[in-house]
Amino acid sequence: xxxxxxxxxxxxxxxxxxxxxxxxxxxxxxxxxxxxxxxxxxxxxxxxxxxxxxxxxxxxxxxxxxxxxxxxxxxxxxxxxxxxxxxxxxxxxxxxxxxxxxxxxxxxxxxxxxxxxxxxxxxxxxxxxxxxxxxxxxxxxxxxxxxxxxxxxxxxxxxxxxxxxxxxxxxxxxxxxxxxxxxxxxxxxxxxxxxxxxxxxxxxxxxxxxxxxxxxxxxxxxxxxxxxxxxxxxxxxxxxxxxxxxxxxxxxxxxxxxxxxxxxxxxxxxxxxxxxxxxxxxxxxxxxxxxxxxxxxxxxxxxxxxxxxxxxxxxxxxxxxxxxxxxxxxxxxxxxx
Amino acid sequence: xxxxxxxxxxxxxxxxxxxxxxxxxxxxxxxxxxxxxxxxxxxxxxxxxxxxxxxxxxxxxxxxxxxxxxxxxxxxxxxxxxxxxxxxxxxxxxxxxxxxxxxxxxxxxxxxxxxxxxxxxxxxxxxxxxxxxxxxxxxxxxxxxxxxxxxxxxxxxxxxxxxxxxxxxxxxxxxxxxxxxxxxxxxxxxxxxxxxxxxxxxxxxxxxxxxxxxxxxxxxxxxxxxxxxxxxxxxxxxxxxxxxxxxxxxxxxxxxxxxxxxxxxxxxxxx
Numbered sequence: 031x032x033x034x035x036x037x038x039x040x041x042x043x044x045x046x047x048x049x050x051x052x053x054x055x056x057x058x059x060x061x062x063x064x065x066x067x068x069x070x071x072x073x074x075x076x077x078x079x080x081x082x083x084x085x086x087x088x089x090x091x092x093x094x095x096x097x098x099x100x101x102x103x104x105x106x107x108x109x110x111x112x113x114x115x116x117x118x119x120x121x122x123x124x125x126x127x128x129x130x131x132x133x134x135x136x137x138x139x140x141x142x143x144x145x146x147x148x149x150x151x152x153x154x155x156x157x158x159x160x161x162x163x164x165x166x167x168x169x170x171x172x173x174x175x176x177x178x179x180x181x182x183x184x185x186x187x188x189x190x191x192x193x194x195x196x197x198x199x200x201x202x203x204x205x206x207x208x209x210x211x212x213x214x215x216x217x218x219x220x221x222x223x224x225x226x227x228x229x230x231x232x233x234x235x236x237x238x239x240x241x242x243x244x245x246x247x248x249x250x251x252x253x254x255x256x257x258x259x260x261x262x263x264x265x266x267x268x269x270x271x272x273x274x275x276x277x278x279x280x281x282x283x284x285x286x287x288x289x290x291x292x293x294x295x296x297x298x299x300x301x302x303x304x305x306x307x308x309x310x311x312x313x314x315x316x317x318x319x320x321x322x323x324x325x326x327x328x329x330x331x332x333x334x335x336x337x338x339x340x341x342x343x344x345x346x347x348x349x350x351x352x353x354x355x356x357x358x359x360x361x362x363x364x365x366x367x
Numbered sequence: 368x369x370x371x372x373x374x375x376x377x378x379x380x381x382x383x384x385x386x387x388x389x390x391x392x393x394x395x396x397x398x399x400x401x402x403x404x405x406x407x408x409x410x411x412x413x414x415x416x417x418x419x420x421x422x423x424x425x426x427x428x429x430x431x432x433x434x435x436x437x438x439x440x441x442x443x444x445x446x447x448x449x450x451x452x453x454x455x456x457x458x459x460x461x462x463x464x465x466x467x468x469x470x471x472x473x474x475x476x477x478x479x480x481x482x483x484x485x486x487x488x489x490x491x492x493x494x495x496x497x498x499x500x501x502x503x504x505x506x507x508x509x510x511x512x513x514x515x516x517x518x519x520x521x522x523x524x525x526x527x528x529x530x531x532x533x534x535x536x537x538x539x540x541x542x543x544x545x546x547x548x549x550x551x552x553x554x555x556x557x558x559x560x561x562x563x564x565x566x567x568x569x570x571x572x573x574x575x576x577x578x579x580x581x582x583x584x585x586x587x588x589x590x591x592x593x594x595x596x597x598x599x600x601x602x603x604x605x606x607x608x609x610x611x612x613x614x615x616x617x618x619x620x621x622x623x624x625x626x627x628x629x630x631x632x633x634x635x636x637x638x
Contacts, residue, residue: 059527059593060593060595061593062592062593064527064592066527081591081592081593082527082529082591082592091529091530091560091561092559092560092561092564165398165399251433254433255403255405255433255434256402256403256405258427258428258431258533258536258537258589259431259536260531260532260533260535260536260537260589261529261530261531261532261533262531262533262589262591264531265529265530265531265591266529266531266591274558276551276554276558276559278554278557278559287558287559289530289558289559289560290529290530290560292531295532297549310432310433311431311433312433344533344591346422346423346537346585346588346589347402347403347423348397348400348402348403353397
């Protein structure tokens with residue numbers, strides 16, 4: 031089997047960078063760990079769940095999808111091809127890899143999104159099996175597991191008490207990683223460490239069942255009271271995929287941008303005439319939960335939540351999918367509609 | 368937990384029982400976290416908690432329709448939150464009678480106050496809140512940089528910004544119904560989460576806080592990407608004090624520093 035010394039993760043990142051990959055990996059940034067582009071000198075951290083998800087690599091927070099020029103009455107569009115270089119998501123958690131299923135589904139549903147698919151096709155996923163979880167993790171409540179290999183091309187399994195990783199290639203793309211990183215990998219034996227124990231937080235089937243008739247529930251008001259209406263949970267969520275199209279132009283030329291957007295913002299649904307069908311935070315939180323646990327399973331037979339726990343880790347006001355779904359499950363058990 | 372937490376709870380219960388408030392905005396403990404508590408019944412006050420980990424600025428909820436509809440209300444407020452309430456009073460967002468203060472600091476509960484009483488307490492007890500020493504050290508380092516180095520420093524800091532606007536949402540002073548970043552006819556600031564748009568957003572937000580920011584730290588705490596926003600906020604507050612002899616959030620009748628002119632203003636900005 032192929033193994034990698036734990037101290038050599040950055041060497042693997044460097045080898046893959048040298049082989050022409052853009053390497054997105056968990057890098058130390060101040061006190062935090064961010065999934066960002068590896069550069070020489072950056073410290074990699076496999077022991078902490080990064081604050082952001084990997085979706086930025088496939089569905090960038092801001093992407094140019096068109097250009098145009100105008101002069102007098104003449105108008106000309108300039109086609110823009112996706113700027114998708116060969117990318118590897120190195121040591122991303124199984125919950126980040128799991129998120130590719132809902133993203134693949136939605137970006138290939140009624141329209142095949144050329145930008146997302148170009149990034150997706152150019153991307154190799156090297157998952158890192160989790161041997162530790164924190165009190166916000168809940169992958170096991172939404173159909174995942176800490177050592178799942180779903181959507182991964184290769185997996186790094188911590189072994190020998192965290193001293194090294196076992197690299198298992200699962201696809202051709204994964205084989206290519208093993209080949210490109212050959213110089214820092216060792217052929218040998220190692221004992222994989224046991225996966226993390228992730229205690230169940232709630233029963234997602236109960237949430238989906240309650241949500242079926244829950245649209246008009248007065249509970250949403252109570253559940254959403256602490257929400258301040260920012261987009262932090264949606265922007266760090268590995269599956270949230272709403273976007274806004276904005277044009278930015280000068281007198282003679284302009285770009286059309288696709289920027290992330292979030293259902294938690296009041297402006298998200300506000301009509302030009304001033305009416306807002308989701309006029310309060312309760313209706314926005316209802317949308318957030320319904321989208322992930324009702325509409326998405328109905329349309330794609332999967333949840334749009336992978337239990338990464340980022341929303342709970344970052345929200346100072348304690349608003350998270352984990353908390354809200356737990357409360358919904360309790361309400362369902364108590365017969366509250 | 369502060370030693371006299373039961374006094375906060377009984378004061379809250381009394382306010383609710385006497386019908387003086389419809390809601391008490393406070394904190395409660397959930398696991399390792401401190402989260403906002405919305406108490407509407409006197410028999411729920413037992414959940415109220417306070418310690419130094421209660422860092423959210425609850426005054427930010429006063430712009431939320433769902434919370435405003437439950438006025439008059441009471442807020443568990445540490446000195447920085449009290450200062451936010453003074454700012455909101457000065458800027459006509461709240462008025463005497465709408466908000467009652469349950470004054471706290473790390474030592475404990477200091478009584479039930481109206482807004483006038485809060486102004487008095489702030490000026491008597493908390494007139495000088497010393498800024499964090501590590502913040503001052505970082506600021507000194509930045510000030511020693513060349514303009515090019517400083518620009519590179521901030522570009523690096525703003526790079527991970529996703530424009531989630533958690534900083535804006537956590538800030539009691541950000542109560543505009545339509546933020547400048549949402550103005551799109553014409554667009555004032557690029558909404559793209561990349562270098563020039565991010566730079567413009569953070570700089571303009573900092574300027575909009577001039578004479579207003581009470582340095583509660585809620586924006587920096589709320590930022591999921593770890594952007595050191597307090598460096599900007601403290602710098603601007605310090606400049607405002609130096610130039611206009613104004614400290615934000617102490618005077619409920621204060622005229623806005625940016626929107627007013629006095630004969631004896633220093634003229635150093637005009638050259």
